[in-house]
Amino acid sequence: MSLPRVSILMPVRNEQCYLPAAIHSLFRQSISDWELIVVDDGSSDATPVILAGFARQDRRVRVIRRPGGGLVTALNEGLAACRAPLVARMDGDDICHPRRLELQAAYLEANPGTGLVACGFRHFPRTGLKQGMSTYESWQNRLDGHERIMSDLFVESPFVHPSIMTRQTLLTGLGGYRDMGWPEDYDLWLRMANAGTTFFRLPQTIFFWRDHPERATRTMDEYSTAAFRSCKLHHLRHGFLRNEQSVMVAGAGLEGRAWQRLLAAMDIKVSGWLDVDPRKVGRMLHGAPVMHPTELPRQRDRMLVAIGVRGAREQFRELAKPLGLAEGDDYICVA
16 A cells, blocks of 8 residues: 555544534545544544544544543654654644645645745634734734744744644654643744754645634643743753853843743843833843843843834844844844
8 A cells, every 4th residue: 555645643632513624624635645643632522423434434534542641642642653754734623725735745845955834824713813813823924934934933833733744754853742831833843943944834825723712722721821931941041042141131021021030940140121111221120221222232142032012023123233133143032
C-alpha cells in the first residue's frame, strides 16, 4: 500500500456537535491521497459513535481511542501514527476549504527549504465575534512571509494551530509536542524558529476557525496571557536574553510591569524604562528610571518592547530607526 501524501492529525474530545461538519469538509478536499488520524481522548458523548461511522465509511479515517490524558499526549500519540511526509493539523470543530490540503501540500513540495506553511483564516460565526479576536485575525493574516512572521514571533502565536501543515521529519526531529504548562503549539513554533525553520503563509483564506465558548483557547489555563508570557520568557532566556542579568523595557504600563514581575522571578532586573508619557518620564519605577526615548543612553542593555496599546508596536519600530536600534539585536517586541 502506498503512503498517503498528507496525514491529518486531529485530537478530539466531546465534539459531537461539530465533528461531522469538520470531517465532511475533509471529504470535499480537491486531493484524495490523505489519511485522517483522529485521537479520541476520552470522549463521553456521541463522538466515538460518530467516528466509528466515518471509519466504516472511508478507510482513510483511522481512529485511536484513549481513556483520556490530555491534549499533548493525544497529539503525540496521533503523530506517531501519521505515515505521510506532510502533517496537517485540524480540530474537530473547524472547517477546511476544499483546496486547503492541495495548496499547502503543493507549496511545501515546491519549496523544500520551507518547514511550515500556514494560510489565511477566518473566524466563524461572525455574529458576536469580539474585537480582540477580530484584531488577532487581521494581525495574523498580515504575517505573510518569513521575515514578518519572525519579527512578531514573540508578540503572539503567529499561526492558528489547526490551520498549519508541516513536515513530519521536522515535527518528530524536535521531539513532537511538549507539556510545559503553556500553549503546546506556540512552544513548538518557538522551537522550530530556534532550529532555523523557514515559515510561510499562503494568502488564500482556506481555513475557518470556529469560535465558541468551549474552545480550548478559551477554557484551558495553558492558553492564558500569563502562560504565554512564561513561554516567551523561557525561549528568550535560551536566545535573545541568554546570559543577560538586566534588560530595558519599553512601556511602563500594565504590560511592561507584568513583564517586570516575571523577569524579577527569573533574577533579571529592569535597568531602565522607556516611555513617552510625560507623567511617567523622570520618575523611578521598581528602582529604575523612566526615560523618554531621546534620552536613551549609548551603553544600554537589550530591550523588550512591552507596549500593550494598539498600534504602539509599529510606532516604536518607526521611533527605533533613527535611534539606531536594530530589531532582533537590540530589541524584541513581546506585546
